[in-house]
Amino acid sequence: xxxxxxxxxxxxxxxxxxxxxxxxxxxxxxxxxxxxxxxxxxxxxxxxxxxxxxxxxxxxxxxxxxxxxxxxxxxxxxxxxxxxxxxxxxxxxxxxxxxxxxxxxxxxxxxxxxxxxxxxxxxxxxxxxxxxxxxxxxxxxxxxxxxxxxxxxxxxxxxxxxxxxxxxxxxxxxxxxxxxxxxxxxxxxxxxxxxxxxxxxxxxxxxxxxxxxxxxxxxxxxxxxxxxxxxxxxxxxxxxxxxxxxxxxxxxxxxxxxxxxxxxxxxxxxxxxxxxxxxxxxxxxxxxxxxxxxxxxxxxxxxxxxx
Amino acid sequence: xxxxxxxxxxxxxxxxxxxxxxxxxxxxxxxxxxxxxxxxxxxxxxxxxxxxxxxxxxxxxxxxxxxxxxxxxxxxxxxxxxxxxxxxxxxxxxxxxxxxxxxxxxxxxxxxxxxxxxxxxxxxxxxxxxxxxxxxxxxxxxxxxxxxxxxxxxxxxxxxxxxxxxxxxxxxxxxxxxxxxxxxxxxxxxxxxxxxxxxxxxxxxxxxxxxxxxxxxxxxxxxxxxxxxxxxxxxxxxxxxxxxxxxxxxxxxxxxxxxxxxxxxxx
Numbered sequence: 001x002x003x004x005x006x007x008x009x010x011x012x013x014x015x016x017x018x019x020x021x022x023x024x025x026x027x028x029x030x031x032x033x034x035x036x037x038x039x040x041x042x043x044x045x046x047x048x049x050x051x052x053x054x055x056x057x058x059x060x061x062x063x064x065x066x067x068x069x070x071x072x073x074x075x076x077x078x079x080x081x082x083x084x085x086x087x088x089x090x091x092x093x094x095x096x097x098x099x100x101x102x103x104x105x106x107x108x109x110x111x112x113x114x115x116x117x118x119x120x121x122x123x124x125x126x127x128x129x130x131x132x133x134x135x136x137x138x139x140x141x142x143x144x145x146x147x148x149x150x151x152x153x154x155x156x157x158x159x160x161x162x163x164x165x166x167x168x169x170x171x172x173x174x175x176x177x178x179x180x181x182x183x184x185x186x187x188x189x190x191x192x193x194x195x196x197x198x199x200x201x202x203x204x205x206x207x208x209x210x211x212x213x214x215x216x217x218x219x220x221x222x223x224x225x226x227x228x229x230x231x232x233x234x235x236x237x238x239x240x241x242x243x244x245x246x247x248x249x250x251x252x253x254x255x256x257x258x259x260x261x262x263x264x265x266x267x268x269x270x271x272x273x274x275x276x277x278x279x280x281x282x283x284x285x286x287x288x289x290x291x292x293x294x295x296x297x298x299x300x301x302x303x304x305x306x307x
Numbered sequence: 308x309x310x311x312x313x314x315x316x317x318x319x320x321x322x323x324x325x326x327x328x329x330x331x332x333x334x335x336x337x338x339x340x341x342x343x344x345x346x347x348x349x350x351x352x353x354x355x356x357x358x359x360x361x362x363x364x365x366x367x368x369x370x371x372x373x374x375x376x377x378x379x380x381x382x383x384x385x386x387x388x389x390x391x392x393x394x395x396x397x398x399x400x401x402x403x404x405x406x407x408x409x410x411x412x413x414x415x416x417x418x419x420x421x422x423x424x425x426x427x428x429x430x431x432x433x434x435x436x437x438x439x440x441x442x443x444x445x446x447x448x449x450x451x452x453x454x455x456x457x458x459x460x461x462x463x464x465x466x467x468x469x470x471x472x473x474x475x476x477x478x479x480x481x482x483x484x485x486x487x488x489x490x491x492x493x494x495x496x497x498x499x500x501x502x503x504x505x506x507x508x509x510x511x512x513x514x515x516x517x518x519x520x521x522x523x524x525x526x527x528x529x530x531x532x533x534x535x536x537x538x539x540x541x542x543x544x545x546x547x548x549x550x551x552x553x554x555x556x557x558x559x560x561x562x563x564x565x566x567x568x569x570x571x572x573x574x
Contacts, residue, residue, distance in 0.1 A: 016574070050574075053414060055410075055413055055414065055572070055573055056573065056574055057573065074418075075417075075418060076416070078414060078415055078416045079415075079416045083414040085407075085410065085411075085414070087407060089406070089407040089408055089410050089411035090408075090411070091327070091331060091406070091408050091411075092406060093331040093334045093335060094330060094331060094334070098330055102323075102326070102327045102330055103411070103415070105327070106320065106323050106324070106327075106412060106415035106416065106417045107315070107416060108315030108319050108320065108323070108416070150411075154415075
């Protein structure tokens, strides 16, 4: 096993005509880690993932995946990689089991190997009972789990997940996170994109924050929170049209005024909340919570992740 | 987990795509059996046998053939056209746009050319099996004159692919995903060819100015080839021209299809 990164990008750029979707980003993903791209829709995450998965030509900069150039060795890269796309690409005409069989054949795997792995994977994603079911009636969470199983049929060194839990209900999300955590324990390197800060915090060892085609920060979730926010946030809700006139501005390290909400970054949330109360400011609700990646993003860009 | 060495050839990968289509087809074959098998046989019965009895006075105009002998190879080529064309329309758009299953294929070592060829390989199997069944039915019904007819399904295959390849290219070029083009293609291109390119009557019956138009259509070449074989009247030079013309369409159509698949799938 070499010490060089599994993925390395220098000045990586993607243009569609005049539009620059990814603007000269640098990053490296090490073997065994779970690496995230966090950012709002349109930040350039999916374009980056498509370049890594060797289905989208690089417009500028350099990219090495598994030590290879996607423009030259796309097929060799894909043979060692699993891809879970944002939109389902399962074959609805086929059963759960057949989707795995067909997919394994694209990698040139012998039928008996595919069959053995399909059994293991159906157990792993908890779809053994639905193996003969067609794909169409499966729930969103089941479809996503099947797509993950499909992406693992070639026993990839690297698994790419584009918005793995978008559109799933909370329970389905937790089942999925649990499976991805198990994969991480088995040593599978994972790269994922998300616009959910809780997903990034749950899954990622390290992540980059993307905004408007650029990387604006990089680190572990803990590091980013420590670097860009205070320990806690006091979240105040106000009815429409309340004039604060700067009455809160001196209360924390940073005060962000959003529609109906004010977020105060502070090292001692309870003390700050107390001061708010003392000043007679009538908020509809006052919530003290620990800082999250959402607050990191707000600090960095002045905007929220999910509009 | 054990490591399995994966070294596949281009042919293996194209065949894995063909295998996928075959598996998918197992679930939808009932829906396609009417257009692929029953309709042509009904046509043969109604037009060839029943209507043909009224026409059989003038066998000289049909090159010495009875009407059913004349029309059967025409229907054979037309069936191949329809099967090849249908597989190139909605299924291709579904793979690229609606179900996005082609994107899943290209996330694996399968290359875009292998995806296109593997998909055409499945269309070829469909065309050929429809052609074989139709030829057998025609033979049983006494519409086949010559033992050369054993090659007629392959002539029909070439004809079917001469529609499949360029229409695949056309479908892949529709970036907006507008399937409104397909009924128009049927109404204004395929059905007129079916009616006027020599399946039901010799194209010499057409007005003089229209006859050369028929010669340009791939269907006319396919019909001439099939009829030459089932009637035993085939001659080397025209046969070579028909095969070359249809093959050229297949080759160019395939290259253009690969180009448009790449544009649609590998942005």
